[in-house]
Amino acid sequence: xxxxxxxxxxxxxxxxxxxxxxxxxxxxxxxxxxxxxxxxxxxxxxxxxxxxxxxxxxxxxxxxxxxxxxxxxxxxx
Numbered sequence: 314x315x316x317x318x319x320x321x322x323x324x325x326x327x328x329x330x331x332x333x334x335x336x337x338x339x340x341x342x343x344x345x346x347x348x349x350x351x352x353x354x355x356x357x358x359x360x361x362x363x364x365x366x367x368x369x370x371x372x373x374x375x376x377x378x379x380x381x382x383x384x385x386x387x388x389x390x
Contacts, residue, residue, distance in 0.1 A: 315379045318379055319377065319381075320380060326370075330369050333369075
């Protein structure tokens, strides 16, 4: 049962990662240097984007633990 829950958590984390990665587009900021005329473009993501990845990382670690955890054998019933 633990292994099935672990596989579900891993699959859910990977699919959610792919979904989030496709949905969010970064904020684009363009800066022009007046002296040289060079254009600098920087991208930044909203904080919810990074917060979601932290949660997905935790879910992936817990799922991996549940998949590879050894079953404890009961000596006494």
